[in-house]
Amino acid sequence: MTEQVMAAIDGSRFSEGVCDYAAWASRALEAPLTFLHVNDNHPQTAEADLSGNIGLGAREHLLEELSQLEEKRARVAQEQGRLMLKAARERAVEKGVAEPAGRQRNGTLVETLEELADEIRLLVVGKRGETAHQDSGHLGSNLERVVRSLHRPILMVPHTYQCPEKVMLAFDGSKTTRKGVEMLAKSPLFAGIPVHVVIVGAETGDNRSQLDWALKTLREAGHAAEGAIRAGEVEATLRGYLEEHGIDLLVMGAYGHSRIRHLLVGSTTTAMLRKARGPVLLLR
Structure with missing residues (x-):
């Protein structure tokens, strides 16, 4: 199994930095580059369940509509992820990376990376994820959990790329x-x-x-x-x-x-x- 540079991207502004630093690492290490997007099936802030606040006659109909809505959201999230991966691969090709790959998974980022650990030579992640406030001084909770669980080198990057000189x-x-x-x-x-x-x-x-x-x-x-x-x-x-x-x-x-x-x-x-x-x- 070929170890590769793996770059975790999402909808945050840090994804551009992740793309560019991952492309730099892939070229320097002469290692394959794979972009990873994970649709989190376990959102940290779930919406309130209002189905118990309605009359019995409407409950079944509402639950059916809620189920259809969740399915639609899942399809939209999957399509958004597909487009993000396509854009990331195109950006990497512009940076000189040959044939970058894209992978989309459902689950949590931490669990997914643990499953893929044997394939990772270097993991590139952003300082914060898409659920964090853009101007927040805090680290993304995903980053802290990934660092604690993954026994691979991890490159945490800012949102703007600068080629390291020191x-x-x-x-x-x-x-x-x-x-x-x-x-x-x-x-x-x-x-x-x-x-x-x-x-x-x-x-x-x-x-x-x-x-x-x-x-x-x-x-x-x-x-x-x-x-x-x-x-x-x-x-x-x-x-x-x-x-x-x-x-x-x-x-x-x-x-x-x-x-x-x-x-x-x-x-x-x-x-x-x-x-x-x-x-x-x-x-x-």
Whole structure:
């Protein structure tokens, strides 16, 4: 089974960014690109059931009409999804992707991605979905659930594409982030892109040794690499470095027990992802 770049699209304004970043990743990785649209059969805000508020004589007729209405809505949603996938494929072809595919599923996004996990090399998702307020500072609830359940690299993207020119890895010497260094070093996704490695913590011998290893690994692979050890609160320190150095893409581990890897368990990660202006690649 060929692993592919999979891009989850919906009716939100973030879908354009998803399309463009997915096309960039597909070309760089030389991997097939598949767009995925899921018709959620379990809407989070169901309409009120008014069928019990009417007389017995009209109840059967109304229930029949409601059933027909739901069927019509399902057909409209399916057609909307089909058109979204068609537009996404056309946009990807314009960006230089050969034969992008489209898949439409019924169910929930999380369940669908879990079923397709073995086919995914990289998942590209928007920061928020179509049910979120356009100007909301919150992350989409689907995104948080996907990150928690899917053991694949996830690229969370903003609604506007910008080709990454500087990458930063939030590093703590853990197994996950050491794998991240090795992935960055050899992945064609980051070929020719300078890499910054940042440790949030004290200037200790162990931290310095970990940072030196990371920089050596990246430089031996041909990357221009620089690093820093900075004390402070994790989210604020990382965000400050991002802004100071004009970083285009942040790479971080998703789970664990250290300060950086703990981010996705509590409010710190939510703040990090929410305030990120550029894409964030989450590693598992």
